[in-house]
Amino acid sequence: MAPTSTLPEWLARSLEALKSGNVDGYLEMYAPDAVHEFPFAPEGAPRRLEGRAEIAAYMRGLPGLLRFGPFTDIRVRQAEDETIVEFTGHHHSVADDAPRDIDYVFIITRRAGKVTHIRDYMNPLQLVAA
Numbered sequence: 816m817a818p819t820s821t822l823p824e825w826l827a828r829s830l831e832a833l834k835s836g837n838v839d840g841y842l843e844m845y846a847p848d849a850v851h852e853f854p855f856a857p858e859g860a861p862r863r864l865e866g867r868a869e870i871a872a873y874m875r876g877l878p879g880l881l882r883f884g885p886f887t888d889i890r891v892r893q894a895e896d897e898t899i900v901e902f903t904g905h906h907h908s909v910a911d912d913a914p915r916d917i918d919y920v921f922i923i924t925r926r927a928g929k930v931t932h933i934r935d936y937m938n939p940l941q942l943v944a945a
Contacts, residue, residue, distance in 0.1 A: 834883040884904065
């Protein structure tokens with residue numbers, strides 16, 4: 816499982832949709848019964864989203880908080896149905912236009928070409944001003 820620096824096409828397409836504000840395009844990668852978890856979510860924030868509808872409701876709020884920018888420092892490891900992706904997103908806060916560089920680690924499981932589970936180890940402290 817040697818790492819690469821190229822996102823899988825299905826993930827790159829979804830992230831590009833999110834960057835352009837197309838949340839429906841981002842959601843296309845998910846199976847209807849997918850789960851998206853945030854193990855480092857702070858108290859009061861969602862830790863587990865179950866099903867595409869819950870994921871959609873959460874994701875629709877993000878464009879009001881962040882303007883998504885380019886992704887760098889990409890490292891991808893793939894083994895059978897699991898993909899581990901590390902990258903940095905260079906975003907800006909909608910409220911004050913402040914830069915928000917966010918480090919991500921996703922552990923993604925797919926079935927029949929659709930995401931069934933993501934453990935999203937984004938650091939939520941990177942969302943607030945320093």
